[in-house]
Amino acid sequence: MIHEQDFKSVRKSLQQDTxxxxxxxxxxxxxxxxxxxxxxxxxxxxxxxxxxxxxxAEDLAQEVFIQVFQSVHSFKGDSKLSTWIxxxxxxxxxxxxxxxxxxxxxxxxxxxxGLNNELRFDSPDFNHPGVLMENRERAATxxxxxxxxxxNQKAAFILHKLEGQRHQEIAExxxxxxxxxxxxxxxxxxxxxxxxxxxxxxxx
Amino acid sequence: xxxxxxxYEESRTDKILTSLDDIKRAHPSPYFISKVLNRMxxxxxTYIYSSLWFKLSLASVAVIILIxxxxxVANIKVVSEEDPKVTFTEEYEFxxxxxxxxx
Numbered sequence: 325m326i327h328e329q330d331f332k333s334v335r336k337s338l339q340q341d342t343x344x345x346x347x348x349x350x351x352x353x354x355x356x357x358x359x360x361x362x363x364x365x366x367x368x369x370x371x372x373x374x375x376x377x378x379x380x381a382e383d384l385a386q387e388v389f390i391q392v393f394q395s396v397h398s399f400k401g402d403s404k405l406s407t408w409i410x411x412x413x414x415x416x417x418x419x420x421x422x423x424x425x426x427x428x429x430x431x432x433x434x435x436x437x438g439l440n441n442e443l444r445f446d447s448p449d450f451n452h453p454g455v456l457m458e459n460r461e462r463a464a465t466x467x468x469x470x471x472x473x474x475x476n477q478k479a480a481f482i483l484h485k486l487e488g489q490r491h492q493e494i495a496e497x498x499x500x501x502x503x504x505x506x507x508x509x510x511x512x513x514x515x516x517x518x519x520x521x522x523x524x525x526x527x528x
Numbered sequence: 529x530x531x532x533x534x535x536y537e538e539s540r541t542d543k544i545l546t547s548l549d550d551i552k553r554a555h556p557s558p559y560f561i562s563k564v565l566n567r568m569x570x571x572x573x574t575y576i577y578s579s580l581w582f583k584l585s586l587a588s589v590a591v592i593i594l595i596x597x598x599x600x601v602a603n604i605k606v607v608s609e610e611d612p613k614v615t616f617t618e619e620y621e622f623x624x625x626x627x628x629x630x631x
Contacts, residue, residue, distance in 0.1 A: 353565070360561050368556045382556050386564045393568065454554035462547045485548050513545070520541045 341405040348396040360389050363406065366487065367413050369454070373482035374417035376467045377451045384420060388413050403496055410489075410497045414479050421475075469519040473512055476500075480508035481516075 344362075347355025367388050371381035391412055399408055455463040470478060479498060483489040484505075491509075495502045557563070 356568075357561060357565070360564055364556055364560055365553060368560075369553055372554055378554070382560065382563075385556060385560070386567055389564045390567055452551070452554065454552040456550060456552075459547050459550050462544050463551065466544050466547060486551065516545060517541050520544055524540065 477512040
């Protein structure tokens with residue numbers, strides 16, 4: 325049950341979002357600054373969950389906001405502004421991960437023919453500012469395992485576990501049913517367990 | 529023995545999975561907003577080359593050049609089609625009666 329005060333704050337936030345969108349459609353830079361202040365943490369942390377490197381995540385977050393500003397005219401208000409921004413962030417993050425994979429494959433093919441042996445397209449080092457030093461090793465193992473999940477499982481898991489989004493909101497972001505979200509999160513957890521166990525069995 | 533090992537591995541896996549709860553929310557750099565706004569401002573050169581006026585003027589220059597090329601080609605064609613062996617066979621006779629000058 326939603327508390328009345330929570331309901332008021334949600335309504336206020338939605339009203340502010342509507343005003344922001346109107347301002348952005350008119351090209352108002354002040355509205356854009358307010359929008360960045362409001363959503364920078366969400367966008368940055370989501371990108372960080374996918375890319376696992378603070379510099380890459382910040383770069384992607386900047387691109388997300390530029391895209392929001394440029395394509396705000398296509399936002400029809402069918403979903404919440406936050407949902408739309410999350411959707412852009414998830415899509416762009418997955419695109420970056422895919423291009424990293426393609427580059428890596430291309431580099432390995434090149435290395436087969438003895439070309440560009442010096443070039444390496446490994447994922448950048450794990451660098452998550454939200455992880456405490458003593459948990460760094462465990463978190464690195466976990467994020468490595470998250471990286472091996474399918475795109476949908478990864479997105480659902482990150483949005484739920486790191487961003488604390490509810491199943492309904494994740495369903496709207498990924499444009500799938502709530503049941504599918506639940507299934508994705510369950511499968512993600514099972515697969516993560518398997519991957520981590522295999523990882524440690526390999527070490528021992 | 530294997531049970532102990534399995535239990536140990538399971539508890540370690542669970543520990544790793546629960547380590548997600550210890551992750552704090554990170555914040556982008558303090559200059560994040562200004563960085564985004566800077567990226568929004570196109571370079572002067574980019575702005576000039578992408579502006580509508582630049583494109584229109586470039587298109588009009590291209591059209592003028594094309595018209596000029598067409599005119600030159602058409603003129604060359606006309607000159608080449610003319611009979612180059614045209615000669616004046618009749619000599620021009622000067623009609624002194626029409627002359628205003630008095631010799």
